[in-house]
Amino acid sequence: MDKFTSMAVFVKAVECGSFAAAAEALSLSAPMVGKHVQQLEKALGVTLLNRSTRRHSLTEVGRNYYERCKIVLAEMEMADAIAQESRLLARGHLRISASINYGTHCLVPVLSGYRAGHPEVTLGLELSDSVVDVIAEGYDAVFRVGTLPDSGLLARPLAPYRMLACAAPSYLAAHGTPTTPKDLAQHQCLGFTHWSPREVWYFDGAAGREAVPVHGALSANVGQALRVAALSGMGIIMQPAVLVTDDVEAGRLVPVLPGYAPPTLPVHLVTAPGRLRTQKLQSFVDYVVNVLGREA
CATH class of the missing domain: 1.10.10.10 (Winged helix-like DNA-binding domain superfamily/Winged helix DNA-binding domain)
Structure with a gap:
């Protein structure tokens, strides 16, 4: 009994x-x-x-x-x-994880809208480009950029991440401007550590998708560091458009290979299955899917 x-x-x-x-x-x-x-x-x-x-x-x-x-x-x-x-009632604390770029440039700007409608929910956002364990590390919601493995987690698709290849005018003046993806073999291409493989970049063009081997003297695990390196003239980077848009508009960085587009990266909001669904989590999921689930 x-x-x-x-x-x-x-x-x-x-x-x-x-x-x-x-x-x-x-x-x-x-x-x-x-x-x-x-x-x-x-x-x-x-x-x-x-x-x-x-x-x-x-x-x-x-x-x-x-x-x-x-x-x-x-x-x-x-x-x-x-x-x-x-x-x-939507009340309590939500623990959230996102990649550094996505969290900073996509998620944080819309959080005030969620808080305006749910003032009794507090948000703990942890930014890392490493893959976290949703269940073992106790996250309520995790934003993941890239192809998801078959993990059994609940994943809701959001608007894809648009990528852009660009470099500083000083670098292009010194080393020339690539006209086809294959030209990148002659350039310094600064790699993002968390991509696998980071030595291959992909481009979609009139002839379909091309996989291009690249190399460079610098790789980093944070996109912001690669942006700064590109601004200093170290080489070409491929990073999320949201990270470099201001620099491109100001002329500090110049897009390369305009006839080719890097494939967009899928983005998902991931939650653990079987966890008791609270209104605070449900309201957050509904808000994010509504705001970030469509193309900007």
């Missing part, structure tokens, strides 16, 4: 004054009420109730145990109420 259930039956038996009255109140049989009380007494090794043919009375130990049981059961009811409320 479940101990908490037995405690609740014991409390009701005390309040009703007899097993029969408690049985009627709980829709149980009187013998079943007696079994619950006996189970508690056996587990505790004490007598809780002095029985008579019609009524029973608490022992001294039973009186103290009864008072503590009421406190425990009240706390359980409160915990259940809080849990139920969390399913109805």
Whole structure:
């Protein structure tokens, strides 16, 4: 028998004054009420109730145990109420993970819109270009850029990530401007460590998709570092358009190979399956899919 259930039956038996009255109140049989009380007494090794043919009375130990049981059961009811409320109200803390570029340039700008509609939800955003474990590391939601492995996680597609190859005018003036993807073999192509393989870049053109081997004197695990390196004239980078748009518009970086487009990268919002869905998480998922689930 479940101990908490037995405690609740014991409390009701005390309040009703007899097993029969408690049985009627709980829709149980009187013998079943007696079994619950006996189970508690056996587990505790004490007598809780002095029985008579019609009524029973608490022992001294039973009186103290009864008072503590009421406190425990009240706390359980409160915990259940809080849990139920969390399913109805968007309230509490959400732990979120995203890649550095996507989180900074795509996700953070729209979070104020979510908070405006859900002021009782706080957000803990952790940015990393490493792949995190949604379940083991306790994240509520994770944004992933790139092809997803078959992991069994729940994944909702968002607007794809547009990529752009570009370089500083000073680099192009010194080394020339590539006109076809194959020309990149003669250039410094700065690699992103988390791509696999980072020594191959892809381009879509009139003849279809081309895989181009590239090399460079620098690779980095953060796109912002590659952007700064490109601005200093170190070489050509391929990074998300959102990271370099301002530089391109200002003329600090120049797109290369305008007749070819790097393939877009898929983006997904990932959550763990089987986890109790709270309104705070559901409201966040719904908002993100609505705002980031379409092309900009």
